[in-house]
Amino acid sequence: MSNAIEILVIDDEPQIRKLLNITLQSNDYKVKEALNAREGLSIAANHPPDLILLDLGLPDESGHVVLEKLREWYTKPIIILSVQSNEEDIVKALDSGANDYLVKPFRTGELLARIRSLLRSSSSESENPILTSNDIQVDLAMRVVKKNNVTVKLTVTEYNLLALLVKNEGKVLTHQYLLRSIWGPSYINQSQYLRVYIAQLRKKIEDNINNPLHIITESGIGYRFV
Amino acid sequence: MSNAIEILVIDDEPQIRKLLNITLQSNDYKVKEALNAREGLSIAANHPPDLILLDLGLPDESGHVVLEKLREWYTKPIIILSVQSNEEDIVKALDSGANDYLVKPFRTGELLARIRSLLRSSSSESENPILTSNDIQVDLAMRVVKKNNVTVKLTVTEYNLLALLVKNEGKVLTHQYLLRSIWGPSYINQSQYLRVYIAQLRKKIEDNINNPLHIITESGIGYRFV
DNA sequence: CCATTTTTATAAAATCTTTATACATTTTGT
DNA sequence: ACAAAATGTATAAAGATTTTATAAAAATGG
Numbered sequence: 001m002s003n004a005i006e007i008l009v010i011d012d013e014p015q016i017r018k019l020l021n022i023t024l025q026s027n028d029y030k031v032k033e034a035l036n037a038r039e040g041l042s043i044a045a046n047h048p049p050d051l052i053l054l055d056l057g058l059p060d061e062s063g064h065v066v067l068e069k070l071r072e073w074y075t076k077p078i079i080i081l082s083v084q085s086n087e088e089d090i091v092k093a094l095d096s097g098a099n100d101y102l103v104k105p106f107r108t109g110e111l112l113a114r115i116r117s118l119l120r121s122s123s124s125e126s127e128n129p130i131l132t133s134n135d136i137q138v139d140l141a142m143r144v145v146k147k148n149n150v151t152v153k154l155t156v157t158e159y160n161l162l163a164l165l166v167k168n169e170g171k172v173l174t175h176q177y178l179l180r181s182i183w184g185p186s187y188i189n190q191s192q193y194l195r196v197y198i199a200q201l202r203k204k205i206e207d208n209i210n211n212p213l214h215i216i217t218e219s220g221i222g223y224r225f226v
Numbered sequence: 227m228s229n230a231i232e233i234l235v236i237d238d239e240p241q242i243r244k245l246l247n248i249t250l251q252s253n254d255y256k257v258k259e260a261l262n263a264r265e266g267l268s269i270a271a272n273h274p275p276d277l278i279l280l281d282l283g284l285p286d287e288s289g290h291v292v293l294e295k296l297r298e299w300y301t302k303p304i305i306i307l308s309v310q311s312n313e314e315d316i317v318k319a320l321d322s323g324a325n326d327y328l329v330k331p332f333r334t335g336e337l338l339a340r341i342r343s344l345l346r347s348s349s350s351e352s353e354n355p356i357l358t359s360n361d362i363q364v365d366l367a368m369r370v371v372k373k374n375n376v377t378v379k380l381t382v383t384e385y386n387l388l389a390l391l392v393k394n395e396g397k398v399l400t401h402q403y404l405l406r407s408i409w410g411p412s413y414i415n416q417s418q419y420l421r422v423y424i425a426q427l428r429k430k431i432e433d434n435i436n437n438p439l440h441i442i443t444e445s446g447i448g449y450r451f452v
Numbered sequence: 453c454c455a456t457t458t459t460t461a462t463a464a465a466a467t468c469t470t471t472a473t474a475c476a477t478t479t480t481g482t
Numbered sequence: 483a484c485a486a487a488a489t490g491t492a493t494a495a496a497g498a499t500t501t502t503a504t505a506a507a508a509a510t511g512g
Binding site: 155156157190192193196197217219220 | 455456457458459460465466467
Binding site for chain 2: 087090091094095098099100107109110112113114116117120121122170171172218219220221224
């Protein structure tokens with residue numbers, strides 16, 4: 001199944017990874033594993049999962065640092081798994097953006113219930129299949145874009161960019177954010193990519209390219225869909 | 227304060243209520259108390275709070291039942307507080323719609339952190355802070371400024387300056403402070419920059435440039451937004 | 453081979469910095 | 483008290499710099 005829920009496990013202990021792997025997979029989650037902070041951040045960035053299980057005691061970097069780096073852009077649930085049960089660590093993690101904190105050893109049934117709880121509240125928010133804005137219709141479920149009821153043919157990248165802009169209608173999305181979301185975090189300096197694709201999108205959906213009414217340039221910052 | 231965050235405590239133990247009352251109020255939450263299930267459901271329905279702390283061991287009805295009845299309509303966070311630490315109760319509560327489950331006795335710092343975490347994820351998406359001052363609206367999340375509901379096009383520097391002034395409405399911000407905040411510490415002598423940009427902002431948001439009503443000059447000191 | 457993505461090049465547009473000038477207010481010297 | 487000087491402010495406009503739009507060539511991957 002391609003639309004299975006993906007969970008990224010960042011933990012250096014093989015036993016824990018094995019336990020989580022078996023537990024999660026037998027509950028129909030697709031599991032990805034990272035053995036350290038570097039690998040975790042890389043996998044999360046290149047193919048963002050639906051939820052992250054993060055160990056605080058990683059070999060190469062503090063889990064607190066990983067959490068903060070993730071939260072610079074990652075908005076879905078993060079659950080901390082840690083042997084540390086002192087209040088200070090728990091409060092720090094929760095205030096850094098963790099959604100939950102379980103002390104090892106944890107009970108797998110409780111972990112699964114907490115995962116279900118977080119997935120429930122994070123998924124229910126983004127279910128607007130068809131977004132309409134004047135003459136433009138974007139059907140996120142079908143991945144189809146129409147202009148005046150005529151289907152517009154977009155490439156994958158063009159569609160991803162337009163969908164992201166439409167999902168955040170009215171909001172200014174920075175170059176950094178757009179590049180990281182579409183191409184990945186290592187592309188945040190390639191503003192040229194954006195310009196090329198914005199131009200291509202405008203050619204396809206704007207009536208008058210010299211006076212774009214949908215994709216607005218915010219010079220020095222980014223772009224905005226209205 | 228009328229826009230304080232309201233938390234409803236449903237618990238029959240007086241000591242717990244007293245502890246929660248003191249802890250929550252000293253963290254600027256407004257607290258309402260219910261001593262049993264019937265009262266809890268009634269208060270929640272008549273004046274829905276922003277978050278509910280629910281004890282599972284209530285005298286008149288099982289907390290699990292209260293939770294299910296609340297979740298028929300109540301969508302904001304519910305945290306369970308219970309002496310029961312067995313997995314069965316925890317899983318049942320979380321699957322019935324609880325957002326978190328703390329075993330009594332709990333640590334107040336951790337409880338507060340978990341409350342902050344839940345309030346963060348439930349409120350940040352629904353409402354973004356729009357600062358309104360008469361005919362001027364500044365939407366910090368969207369990075370959009372409107373005058374009489376018409377979007378005003380501002381450059382990066384203009385926006386940064388206006389946002390800083392608006393965030394400190396009524397307060398006088400010194401030249402030094404403004405220059406350091408917008409241009410950096412090495413520019414604190416470039417008062418001319420400020421004058422140029424204040425003039426440009428006034429041209430865009432004031433009705434009458436010769437009688438500015440929003441951006442006020444404090445001669446020899448700085449500027450002020452009203 | 454073809455559709456798409458990435459790279460390159462260049463003109464145009466937008467923005468920032470600097471300079472110049474005018475005006476208003478306060479301070480200084482007599 | 484008065485004029486001159488000094489200080490602080492407002493604004494326009496020139497120039498320098500940064501950012502953006504666009505076409506088109508080269509590279510990539512099925």
